[in-house]
Amino acid sequence: MAAVIHTENLAVAFGEGDKRDVIFQNLNLSIEQGEFVTLIGVSGCGKSTLLRVILDLQEPTEGSVKTDAPKDKSKRSIAMVFQAANLMPWRTIAENIVLGLEGLEVAEDVREERVKSTLKLVGLEEMGERWPYQLSGGQRQRIGIARGLAVEPDILLMDEPFGALDAITRTGLQDELLRIWEETKKSILFVTHDLEEACYLADRVVLLGGKPANIVNEYKIEIPRSERRDGVEFLKVTEEVKAGLSEAIATTMAERDKEKQGSL
Amino acid sequence: MKPATRYMLSTAGLVGFLLIWEAIAQSGLIETHLLPPPSTLPGTLISEIELGFWQSMVWASLRHYTIGFVLGSLFGVVLGVSVALFPRVEASQAWLARVFRPIPPLAWIPFAIIWFGISETAAAFIISIGIFWINYFTAMAAVQAVDKDLIEVARAFGHRSFFALLRKVIMPGAAPGILSGLRAGLGQGWMTVVAAELFGIAGIGQRMIEASGLLASEVVVLYMFSIALLYGVSDYVFVAIQKRILAWQR
Numbered sequence: 001m002a003a004v005i006h007t008e009n010l011a012v013a014f015g016e017g018d019k020r021d022v023i024f025q026n027l028n029l030s031i032e033q034g035e036f037v038t039l040i041g042v043s044g045c046g047k048s049t050l051l052r053v054i055l056d057l058q059e060p061t062e063g064s065v066k067t068d069a070p071k072d073k074s075k076r077s078i079a080m081v082f083q084a085a086n087l088m089p090w091r092t093i094a095e096n097i098v099l100g101l102e103g104l105e106v107a108e109d110v111r112e113e114r115v116k117s118t119l120k121l122v123g124l125e126e127m128g129e130r131w132p133y134q135l136s137g138g139q140r141q142r143i144g145i146a147r148g149l150a151v152e153p154d155i156l157l158m159d160e161p162f163g164a165l166d167a168i169t170r171t172g173l174q175d176e177l178l179r180i181w182e183e184t185k186k187s188i189l190f191v192t193h194d195l196e197e198a199c200y201l202a203d204r205v206v207l208l209g210g211k212p213a214n215i216v217n218e219y220k221i222e223i224p225r226s227e228r229r230d231g232v233e234f235l236k237v238t239e240e241v242k243a244g245l246s247e248a249i250a251t252t253m254a255e256r257d258k259e260k261q262g263s264l
Numbered sequence: 265m266k267p268a269t270r271y272m273l274s275t276a277g278l279v280g281f282l283l284i285w286e287a288i289a290q291s292g293l294i295e296t297h298l299l300p301p302p303s304t305l306p307g308t309l310i311s312e313i314e315l316g317f318w319q320s321m322v323w324a325s326l327r328h329y330t331i332g333f334v335l336g337s338l339f340g341v342v343l344g345v346s347v348a349l350f351p352r353v354e355a356s357q358a359w360l361a362r363v364f365r366p367i368p369p370l371a372w373i374p375f376a377i378i379w380f381g382i383s384e385t386a387a388a389f390i391i392s393i394g395i396f397w398i399n400y401f402t403a404m405a406a407v408q409a410v411d412k413d414l415i416e417v418a419r420a421f422g423h424r425s426f427f428a429l430l431r432k433v434i435m436p437g438a439a440p441g442i443l444s445g446l447r448a449g450l451g452q453g454w455m456t457v458v459a460a461e462l463f464g465i466a467g468i469g470q471r472m473i474e475a476s477g478l479l480a481s482e483v484v485v486l487y488m489f490s491i492a493l494l495y496g497v498s499d500y501v502f503v504a505i506q507k508r509i510l511a512w513q514r
Contacts, residue, residue: 055420080420086413090436090512100421103428131512151421 003030003066004154004187005054005078010063011212012049022212023049027063029206029215031155031187038190038198040245041208042252047191051157054189055080068154073105079148081158085140087132093119093143094128100151118146121180138169145177149184158190162197174201178225195245199238200228207241209248211255217244300482305489308482317471322490325457325467328384332391332460333453337446339392340399344445345438347400348407349430361400369393369456373463382464390460395449402448406441410434440513443506450502454495 010027013020023046031037039047052058054065055078070077079100087096094115101111119125122142132140141161148156162170174197181188192198198205202221209216219241228234282302288294289301296304312318347354369390380386410433418433461469468487475483 057416057419076422082413082417082420084413086411086417088414088417088433088436090439092512099418099423099432102432103422133512133514147421 002033004033004068005029005031005189006066007050007054008063008066010050010053010065011061012046012053012058013061022061024208024213025062027214031189033154034185034187036181036188036190036201036203037206038192038202038204039206039208040192040195040198040241041213042245042249043193045208045210045213045252047208048159051080051159051189051191054078054155055157070154074101074110074152076100076104076151076153078155078157079151079153081141081144081148081156081161083160083163085132085137085144087140087143087147089132091132092128093124093130093132093135096132096143097128097147097150099147104151114150114152118150121149121183122146123176136169138165138173141165141173142176145180149180149186153186155187155189158188160192161190163193170197177201195242196238199234199241200225205241207244207248209245209252211252211259213252216248216251219244297479297481300485302485304482305486308486312483312486318486318490321466321468321471321487322494324384324465325461325469326494328387328391328460328465328467329453329457331384331388332456333395333449335388336392336395336453337399337449340396340445340449341403341442344400344403345407345434345442348404349434365397370459373460376460377463384465387457387460387465387467391453391456394452394456398449398452399442399445402445403438403442406438406445407434409441410437440510443509447499447502447506450498451495454491454498458491 007027007029010029011022011025013022015021027050029050039050041047049058053060054067056065067077087093088099091099097115097118098111101114106114115128116125119128122145124139124142124146127135127139127143132143135143144161145156162173165173177188178201180186190198190201199219199221205219205221206215207217207219208214219237221237223231223234223237285299286301286303289296289299309318343357347357372390372393376386376389380389414433414437415429418429423429423432457467458469458472461467462473464470468491472484472487475481475487
């Protein structure tokens with residue numbers, strides 16, 4: 001299978017001179033067509049920054065990101081779902097969903113069709129004419145997903161999209177996301193700080209750590225998703241990932257201390 | 265409180281005030297030219313209309329007011345938005361604004377006369393100054409308060425150019441603040457109208473000064489209430505428009 005994203009020796013640093021802070025370095029991450037990858041790691045190791053670089057919202061200091069060009073001018077190759085749904089409050093739900101279509105070559109009827117189909121996909125068919133404030137937090141986040149899917153991207157980047165939601169809503173949306181993923185066959189790169197969530201959703205969990213950060217481990221999860229919520233096998237896998245994360249936290253903290261002392 | 269109760273109490277307050285005023289004025293404790301009873305107002309209005317004063321003075325003031333409002337608002341909003349958008353513009357205006365902001369609109373009367381003569385332009389100019397500053401600062405604050413995350417979202421979905429961001433995020437995001445600045449200017453404008461007409465430009469202010477010279481205090485009161493009415497109507501219309509534009513707000 002072909003990779004839809006490939007980052008090549010990617011590095012991001014902020015600041016200059018003595019204050020230069022290298023977030024990550026020599027980062028090589030590939031995501032296969034249709035693959036669901038979750039990204040976890042010590043906080044501050046640049047998970048969100050990586051998504052911003054992939055989306056070209058942030059220039060990398062070194063290296064590059066390779067993605068396929070969109071298949072035609074009515075699509076974008078990458079779309080993002082944000083932590084807070086961040087809908088434009090002055091746009092109706094339907095108008096929010098077409099945000100990414102404005103500027104693309106999409107006929108009016110295709111536009112309406114995309115709104116209809118993505119709303120259906122997230123289970124909110126009747127909400128098109130409402131204002132964002134009239135929706136619950138979970139519903140707004142689903143519209144955030146619909147807005148991403150409306151541009152028919154190959155890759156959906158998701159930055160802790162369920163982080164701000166209550167546990168019940170979160171569990172519901174996780175299952176819904178899996179259903180959508182199976183229906184649409186998108187490749188997904190999903191950042192989360194919730195280890196259970198990372199293991200439940202993913203084909204592959206990528207663990208970032210160290211200072212500067214890099215990929216310290218990857219876990220392929222081959223257990224069928226129907227056996228994941230409470231299966232014994234799955235528990236073993238999450239324990240393994242948890243152990244990996246703890247170790248990464250310890251080494252990252254040590255390396256950060258060393259860097260601090262070195263710069264003093 | 266129920267809306268109906270509130271409405272009744274508001275009406276009662278106004279009617280009660282008029283009744284007490286009428287009673288004091290009729291009691292003979294105070295001479296009527298010092299405090300004309302409100303019951304004389306309808307008659308005064310009819311005679312002012314018959315003499316042709318009321319409509320021509322109100323029309324003249326409305327003209328000064330409208331021109332001053334449009335100019336002051338336009339310049340205030342455009343400059344306020346630019347200051348918020350461009351750090352260089354912001355830096356260059358910082359001290360300028362500090363110097364000119366505290367000068368009250370009426371202090372410009374001498375220059376208004378020197379520059380424009382005793383003309384409608386002079387009155388409109390004075391009115392526009394107060395309105396300008398209100399809009400300048402509220403528009404600046406409104407743009408600065410636009411949610412940066414929404415700009416990031418727009419950029420993420422391909423809207424990278426300055427004008428696309430201005431049109432899709434910054435202006436709609438700043439609209440509530442800008443509109444409330446316009447509304448505050450609407451009131452500020454009426455406050456300066458009278459003063460701007462005191463030095464001989466035809467309008468409500470001039471008629472009031474004329475009447476007070478003749479001790480026709482009921483005419484003065486009539487025009488005071490006319491201003492209140494004009495403000496009330498313009499504010500009501502503005503709020504109705506504002507509600508339509510901001511239908512997306514809770």
